[in-house]
Amino acid sequence: MHTLAASQVHHRRYTQLWIAREGWASQGLSMAEPSAALRALGAVVRRLRQERDMSQWELSERAGIHKNTPGLIERGERSPALETINAIARALDLRGSELLRLAEDYAQTHVEPEGTR
Numbered sequence: 001m002h003t004l005a006a007s008q009v010h011h012r013r014y015t016q017l018w019i020a021r022e023g024w025a026s027q028g029l030s031m032a033e034p035s036a037a038l039r040a041l042g043a044v045v046r047r048l049r050q051e052r053d054m055s056q057w058e059l060s061e062r063a064g065i066h067k068n069t070p071g072l073i074e075r076g077e078r079s080p081a082l083e084t085i086n087a088i089a090r091a092l093d094l095r096g097s098e099l100l101r102l103a104e105d106y107a108q109t110h111v112e113p114e115g116t117r
Contacts, residue, residue: 034076040107042074044099048092049074062091
């Protein structure tokens with residue numbers, strides 16, 4: 001019974017992923033291409049974390065978020081909720097607005113706009 005439930009969960013996740021990919025593909029978008037804003041946020045989080053000599057695990061512990069979340073954000077694979085942005089910012093000794101401003105500044109100077117990569 002337990003393995004059946006696990007396979008149902010796996011199937012549901014696979015189906016949701018497939019639907020998301022198909023929906024994005026029909027709009028000319030790719031799940032493999034994070035937006036410029038997500039790439040910038042990820043780059044800034046990584047730079048600030050490394051400047052503080054902090055591992056992704058330590059950041060997740062200080063922020064009170066799942067251990068995989070910092071890596072997903074740094075790679076531009078996760079669009080974090082406002083609460084997560086604020087938690088990460090606090091763990092990095094910043095305000096959420098400061099973190100977003102740094103990401104915006106970074107995007108304007110370092111990240112190519114969508115569709116130009």
